[in-house]
Amino acid sequence: MYLEKLRLDGKIALVTGGGQSIGLATVEALAEAGATVIIADRDEAVAKAGQASLKAKGYDVEVVVMDVTDSARVNQVADDVVAKHGKIDILVNNAGIARSMTPAETVTDEHWLNVIDVNLNGTFWCCRAFGNYMLKAKSGSIVNIGSMSGFIVNKPQEQAFYNASKAGVHHLTKSLAAEWGARGVRVNAVAPTYINTPLAVSVLEDDPKMADAWLGGTPMGRMGETDEIASVVHFLASDAASLMTGSIVSADGGYTCW
Numbered sequence: 041m042y043l044e045k046l047r048l049d050g051k052i053a054l055v056t057g058g059g060q061s062i063g064l065a066t067v068e069a070l071a072e073a074g075a076t077v078i079i080a081d082r083d084e085a086v087a088k089a090g091q092a093s094l095k096a097k098g099y100d101v102e103v104v105v106m107d108v109t110d111s112a113r114v115n116q117v118a119d120d121v122v123a124k125h126g127k128i129d130i131l132v133n134n135a136g137i138a139r140s141m142t143p144a145e146t147v148t149d150e151h152w153l154n155v156i157d158v159n160l161n162g163t164f165w166c167c168r169a170f171g172n173y174m175l176k177a178k179s180g181s182i183v184n185i186g187s188m189s190g191f192i193v194n195k196p197q198e199q200a201f202y203n204a205s206k207a208g209v210h211h212l213t214k215s216l217a218a219e220w221g222a223r224g225v226r227v228n229a230v231a232p233t234y235i236n237t238p239l240a241v242s243v244l245e246d247d248p249k250m251a252d253a254w255l256g257g258t259p260m261g262r263m264g265e266t267d268e269i270a271s272v273v274h275f276l277a278s279d280a281a282s283l284m285t286g287s288i289v290s291a292d293g294g295y296t297c298w
C-alpha cells in the first residue's frame with residue numbers, strides 16, 4: 041500500500057525548466073514512477089538533449105518549448121496538454137534564474153524585474169493556467185521549487201532579488217494551498233540548499249572561496265545533488281503526500297538550522 045502511493049501510472053506531469061539539472065532529474069523521477077512527463081523549457085535544444093538522455097535510459101518523455109514569463113504561451117501549452125492528454129495531474133514549477141553577486145544598491149530595473157519575472161511571475165502564470173484545469177477536475181498536485189533563500193539570507197553573495205523572489209514563491213505556495221485545499225488541488229514547495237548545477241556552480245567559478253562559506257554553513261558539509269531534490273518532488277507530487285498542502289519542505293543539508 042505504501043509503495044503503491046508513490047506510483048504515478050496514468051498521471052500526466054509537466055516540469056518547467058525540465059531540460060537539465062534539477063528539472064531533468066525530476067522528469068526522470070516522475071517517469072520512473074510511471075507518469076507521462078512533458079519537459080517544458082525555453083530552449084528547444086536543451087529540452088531535446090534532456091529528452092534524448094532519458095530515452096537512453098528507457099524513458100519516453102515529451103517536449104514543449106515554453107518560456108514561463110510568457111503568460112499567453114503558458115495558457116496555450118496548458119490548453120494543448122489537456123487537449124492531447126485529457127488532463128494535467130502534476131505541475132512542477134522548476135524554471136528559475138539566480139543572477140547572483142549583485143549588491144542591492146547597484147541592481148538595475150532590468151535585473152530585478154527579470155528575476156522576479158521568471159521565478160515568481162512565471163510560477164504564478166503556470167499555477168493559474170494548469171491549476172484551472174486541475175480545479176475543474178477537482179484533482180491535481182503542484183510542486184514549486186523554492187529555495188532556502190526564501191527563508192534565510194545567503195552569505196556572502198548578495199542577491200536580494202533572488203531571495204525576495206523565492207520568499208514570494210513560498211508564500212504563493214501557501215496562499216494557493218489555502219484557496220484550493222478544499223477543491224482537490226494540493227500545492228507544496230521544496231526549498232533546496234546549494235545544488236550541483238550550472239546555476240550554483242557558475243557562482244563558485246566566479247569566486248572559488250565561496251565554497252568554504254557555503255559548505256562551512258551547512259551541517260552536512262556538502263552541496264546537494266539533483267536527484268536529492270527530484271526524490272522530494274516525486275514524494276510531494278504523489279499520493280504518499282495526500283495530507284500535505286502548503287508545506288515548504290527543506291532539503292538543505294541542515295543549512296537553515298544555523
Ligand code: NDP
Pocket residue numbers: 056057058059060061062063080081082083086106107108109133134135136137138158162185186187188231232233234235236237238239240
Ligand atoms: P539550471 O539553470 O541548471 O536549470 C534551469 C532550467 O530552467 C534551464 O533549463 C533554464 O533554461 C530553464 N529556464 C530558465 N528560465 C526559464 C524560463 N523563463 N522559461 C522556461 N525555462 C526557463 O537551474 P537549477 O536546476 O539549478 O535550478 C532549478 C530550480 O531550483 C530554480 O528554480 C532554482 O532557483 C532552484 N534552486 C536551485 C538551487 C541550486 O543551488 N542550483 C538552490 C535552490 C533552489 P536556460 O538554460 O535557457 O536558462
